[in-house]
Ligand code: SF4
């Protein structure tokens with residue numbers, strides 16, 4: 001048969017790639033203490049999971065960059081930024097929720113729920129967080145878009161890497177790193193907007209009026225984003241991140257992982273004559289698209305972030321060779337040894353582990369919601385003088401001193417009246433008021449401190465210690481806050 005007569009086989013349609021020494025990508029025992037980094041040039045791939053990753057990347061980046069620009073009218077002098085960590089005022093604003101320093105347990109609750117949600121997702125779908133929405137993955141993807149745009153896809157980038165330095169290579173490298181630095185600066189810049197009024201801070205940053213700490217934060221985050229997203233890439237996941245080591249405690253036999261169906265793919269081999277060969281055509285497409293530079297056919301590996309790009313790559317090859325998709329795909333851990341494919345409906349979402357994580361999220365969420373709904377808008381903190389415990393006045397009366405701290409959490413100035421229970425006949429005087437009347441005014445959204453003196457005739461005291469209650473009443477709407485304390489007198 002002449003060359004012209006040879007029939008085209010499905011494998012001829014597979015786009016060639018620069019060959020990869022797969023062995024070289026695996027760690028070899030060479031006697032050296034450290035293995036030199038093998039630079040990875042992930043190839044572009046199209047498919048369902050790649051599209052899903054683009055979508056997640058767009059949403060997460062939009063949330064990160066745009067959130068500080070959302071406005072939320074709180075009235076009065078309160079900031080109108082929807083999400084704001086106001087460190088000078090020691091306040092955290094989240095739309096209609098306002099967290100005060102003494103309510104830091106809400107932040108703790110949010111972090112606990114976030115951690116439990118991560119545990120839940122990991123127990124169901126393995127490293128789905130790593131593969132789709134971890135900031136490292138998202139920014140590496142973003143940096144790769146720039147790299148591909150300027151230097152081309154995998155083969156072109158490998159050729160450029162090997163090429164001698166020329167004007168063209170310098171221009172491409174300078175352009176790539178310049179754009180990376182712009183992205184890194186925007187990333188660092190976006191972060192500081194969460195801590196101050198974004199439009200004001202933007203102007204201040206450009207007019208060099210912003211605080212020193214803002215510039216330092218932007219500089220540090222620019223450097224880390226550029227280094228981690230552009231330069232270190234997969235090394236952050238493999239060597240720096242503790243999550244791959246921890247997550248094994250959250251997965252069980254029913255958790256989803258990315259796996260290769262060995263029994264179906266092996267023995268692998270190239271060539272049109274497929275007798276005796278499995279479905280794997282050794283095209284290495286699954287390896288060259290992998291951002292971690294691993295070969296999933298070698299089995300489950302710590303480096304695998306479950307991004308599923310190898311699934312897209314292999315499905316494309318299966319389509320071209322006319323074989324069923326799924327040679328590489330999502331599977332449950334239990335099938336790893338048997339090599340069985342994941343059967344429809346086989347995925348068990350409700351398992352002791354997932355029920356426990358889901359239940360804990362529900363309990364912590366319900367507690368937080370209940371606390372949030374019932375949180376007071378007025379708080380009274382009371383401190384009794386300890387030195388002296390009491391004062392004997394010249395007319396024979398006994399006087400005790402107290403410090404009242406009133407927290408007005410609403411955005412309006414409020415007027416309060418002090419009410420004393422448990423000590424009939426006592427007089428109350430507020431230091432600093434001309435009339436000494438037991439009334440207080442606290443400005444909107446403020447904590448105010450007052451000194452109060454309570455006096456009573458010695459005859460009114462039945463014992464050395466008398467239980468009393470001090471209560472403040474909002475004269476406008478009747479809101480009140482009280483605190484129990486004692487009134488001390490001499491021995492009886
Ligand atoms: S598993 Fe699929 S993508 Fe990977 S080498 Fe085999 S056929 Fe190619």
Ligand code: SF4
Pocket residue numbers: 258286289290291292293294295296303304305306307308309310311
């Ligand atoms: S092996 Fe596949 S799923 Fe794992 S990191 Fe590589 S491309 Fe992603």
